[in-house]
Amino acid sequence: MKFSHSIQFNAVPDWSSHYIAYSNLKKLIYQLEKAIHQTAGGDAESRPLIQSEDPESVFIRALDVELEKISSFYVLKETELFDEVNAILRDVGTFEEESGPADGAQPRPPVRTRSAERPRPTPLRSGSTARSRGSTDDGVEDSDDDGDETTGLTKKRRVSFGGRRKTLPNIMQASTDMTASTDLTTSRSLRRYSQTYDDYAEQAALFSSGIMLKKRIINIYVQLCELKSYAQLNRTGFSKVLKKFDKIVDRQLRRKYMDSYVDTSYPFRSETTKDLEEKISKMVHAYTSIVTDGDEEAAKRDLRSHLREHVVWERNTVWRDLIGLERRAEAASLGHTLLGRDTDPHKTLLQGDDERVLPTKEIATPFGRFTCPAWLFSSTMFTLLTILAIFFLVLLVPLMEKPEQQNCLALLVLVSLLWATEAIPLFVTSLTIPFLCVVLNVFREKDKPYARLGSKEATAAVFSAMWTPVIMLLLGGFTLAAALSKCSIDKRIATFVLSKAGTKPSTVLIANMAVAAVASMLISNVAAPVLCFGIIEPMLRNLPAGSDMSKAVIMGIALASNIGGMLSPIASPQNVVAIGIMEPAPTWGQWFFIVIPVGVISLALIWGILLVTFRPGRGTTIVPIRPVRDPFTGVQWFVSIVTIATIGLWCASHQLESVFGDMGVIAIIPIVLFFGVGILTKEDFNNFPWTIIILAAGGLSLGKAVNSSGLLHTVAKAITEYVKDFSLYGILVVFSSLILVIATFISHTVAALIILPIVFDVGKGLEQPHPNLLVMAGVLMCSAAMALPTSGFPNMTAIMKEDPTGQRYLQVKHFISRGVPSSILTLVVVVTVGYGAMWMTGM
Template identity: 25%
Template sequence: MATCWQALWAYRFYLIVLCLLIFLLPLPLIVQTKEAYCAYTIILMALLWCTEALPLAVTALLPIVLFPLMGIMDASEVCIEYFKDTNILFVGGLMVAIAVEHWNLHKRIALGVLLIIGVRPALLLLGFMLVTAFLSMWISNTATTAMMVPIGHAVLEQLQGSQKDVEEGNDNPTFELQEACSEKEVPKLDNGQAVSVSSEPKTQKTQEQEHHHFRQGLSLCICYSASIGGIATVTGTTPNLVLQGQVNSIFPENGNVVNFASWFGFAFPTMVILLLLSWLWLQVLFLGVNFRKNFGFGEGEEERKQAAYQVIKTQHRLLGPMSFAEKTVTVLFVLLVVLWFTREPGFFPGWGDTAFANEKGQSMVSDGTVAIFISLVMFILPSKIPGLTEDPKKPGKLKAPPAILTWKTVNDKMPWNVLILLGGGFALAKGSEKSGLSEWLGDKLTPLQHIPPSATSIILSLLVAIFTECTSNVATTTLFLPILASMAQAICLHPLYVMLPCALASSLAFMLPVATPPNSIVFSFGGLKVSDMARAGFLLNIIGVLVITLSINSWSVSIFKLDTFPSWAHSNTSQCLLNPSNTTEPGL
């Protein structure tokens, strides 16, 4: 019997795929309409994404097969959805991020900021959170976490050993940063962050507990701030790009309402508030409420703080002066951000509105155009000051330096599976529109007009925050956003009033190690239990939903004009005329 169950478990993914295909068949066979066919595809993909019986990207390819066979869309129409402008923005933005990571510019930024912040316990947590959040705005959350966790644990190890060195009269050795190991034992000595409030020496057990708590707090600070920082820019995390692409696909006449500048104006203050509240919560949870102790005011702590500071300073010095490639990447990165901000800012004429406008006065270039342009420049410029050097593999022959960005580097680090996943989401949204499923859903959701919009927003944010703990945040937004767009049209509510909270809430994956890669990385380093992450993440999820609710009902109203029902979202004019009260002040 045991062998039978083991065999079933070994073949569970094959069985899940087969069972889902068969058990869902009555829907399209009994209800032979395009709406039912599209619903079958969406439900099948949703369950496959939740169970991960197939790779996420493979599941995202199903519309290419099912939509033409079911008569919903032509194959040529479906395939176009897999390489839209939003996908181009994803590729271009990630190429620039790969260049930043390849030339270690992100590590120089991280160590430089930590030197400024200092190593007092509370400030050390804040420093790591600020650096991680800033980097995750531009490069992947996973890469940011993977870089910051070893740095954080190296600093903790030096804090832990500094007291013993001081007591024995030894100098602290220079410390070469190494990757931490998952089998590393929990440190046994004081980390220097806990200041004794009395003259009595601490026991070894107390020191061990304080260091263990600080280790846990620092690990969670890094992974949480990586997820929080990604919401600040439209390219910071994939759900943001999913929202932009879905809005442009479902509402083609929206006038590019979600661009880099408008998103940044909405999401950056949200990120800052959530980051600071997270810092306070994690500080209280793992360092206690004695803020005098947390900020390192006490006797006997200066030596340990200096030792930890020396670790960061040594690592920064080992990087050496900025190379030509680093300087070039820095200049191009700053240029990219400036061009993104000034292309079509909305509150003043941008260069895209004026120099590159079409007959209607709309910008002919997009954020993707800018990202690809900067990426192409990186493929052209050399990584060293122009000049010839001898090829070490072929003595006597001269060799030009490699470009700042090479295709091998891009190909090795580019997550092509996410590109396909994005395309699958856009294909689902277009299929829902073509089949009439969106309109059908909208009609069924009209009773929601009797619920206050602000309450609807909170409920949806909580639902998405719970759902994203169990499945991919990209899959979550891909499934929810088209439904929310239909709901907003049905009740004459600004679509972004419910779509923006959904996109942000999908990044609130704080409770489980499997919820998001940054959580898995810090969990693999040891020192954390699932209960520790769940305890810290539960309240943080609540805080995140409240902050999102605050932002969507305050400064976001003026940025996106959320107090009106836009003309580009009209699908049922008579319904709007019957319910004029829903067209103004949705969040008030």
């Protein structure tokens, strides 16, 4: 959680205006950053008014105001609470004197502890009682006080213990308190000690006094702990905002200001904290004396339990609505219309505070009015019904000679249409493949081509196809990416490279594109654009609204991430699919030999397109990006060494085949090491993109079904007959162009799953077989499809990038005008430079 959100979530609501204004200070830092970089250029009217002052002086003044506000409030609240502590200690002494055993005196009535009380709903405390939050003296943060113990108390309430008879008019109220908050053995014990009415009144009054003392001790204990948390939270706020100032404005103010001003201020002195802890300890001792009969550990447990429950209650009641609004806003942004296409009702759930409700629609029928889910009448449902109708039509109309091929064709049509339209989620479509493979009996025996496998044998065959070394390779890639990201190694490398780019717009643009491409190669082209957009945020903040440089750099990162998706076997899922299809699978060395020249030339051409069309150098002042200065830690060295060693083993996998067998086995090494030593946790494992893994597994099972049924051979034979007069190069150009068009409109991975198996079989059926060459060119063209905002995840991330005013940097026209020529130029590079490199590797 960001600290700006954390301070709102953990602050005492009644004290909210007295905390450090963290968000305002952050805005001031950004203004100072812009002032620094605008001072050197522009006309006099556009320059900021604070340019004549040193940014450090301006920021120190703002910090001084916050520090004075916090110190004044702390002193006021401390005085108030310490007075209450002294009053409670006096009343505790009086209570012990009056209730202590003496000659002929009755023993003190028991005051029950928390463990003996019945749990009850916690009501809202009195408005005069300051609701408070804090951390216990053992470091437990955000705990709570039990509301039923403090109901009716006020912060300044005093209980008189001068005479026993004075509480007589409150006997009925005392009885109510006894029955409401305790479960005493009233009838028997009170009768034993109350031979007269006066004795009964004395005992009831004394017991009522004990209950009130208990409530007051709990109340002041909670507020003391919250005051301690108040100081800790504000000190953290000063430290974090100073760190952000040093990072963004490139100063060294944090240590100096913290040592000279913050740590010497009254609320943050060690002796102040010691005094506060002493008062907390006194309340524990008082609770021990009044409630737990000398058991200090039981007293601490009770008080911490009250403190913990108070914070839980307060968060649930005071802040739940705010958090719910934020979450609903995030959900709305994800479920909003994308590029003019309405979100279907069955994809968007209306969220309440406690449950999610599907939108409904009421329809009238001859039998009455019925309420049905609204998604039944959506365009998606119409699309789904149309696809199912086509599926049954293909299934029933004889198009193939063999029934298993007929069934497999219907399965292929169904899955392809569902993937292309996304009528249901992609991974759900993948999960239907093994089910339909078994039900439709599309698998045949290897040795007996015309003998269909039974359901049991087909089940084993289809599930064995879903979990292969290719899936392990995908998991290994996700593991490396997670480790590099968690240890911030990817960010360190990226900021180091970008810091060397200087401030020349054309150089900064190509540097960002190169970083995006390399990051895509190492951590996938899904995570790379998110990382790069975060790194360039300071630069975007300081560019004028509507700047062409902003558009160029965002577009450049998106297009470069698409190119980066072809640079390594683990850069994108379609590469993993291609490796699973090719026989034999190419080594990492062969892959790099082909894709590095293709990628470098393509990036250079795209860079030229962006420079010519956007002209980002006109009137642009670039904020230099500073590298991370923190030293490399031991964990980061370990992660780097394991990553380099794993990639090295993958590159040499062909030579090490006798040892490891397959690249998927090598992928187990980083998984075991990173998760075994605790660098990655089970939460990281759960956060892997399992939908992509299921999608790839479904595609592998579909390929196995199409191949086993003989459908792939039949289709490939027909296509081969059609292109038999074409040369190998002509076939390469035809299939590359076809894949580019298809992958532009549907997912890159889906295009690879559907087309690459056919391409491989066509290549295998040629007079001079070159199946791997055609598949390699095809998978490169899947990544090169980037003409539309929906063509790949990098484009979708870029189109949704917004400026501080909420306006998108890019429009659809920007992608069409730059993405189409970029895709065409990449196609030319693949069928020329790429073709030559593939031919040289012997594909």
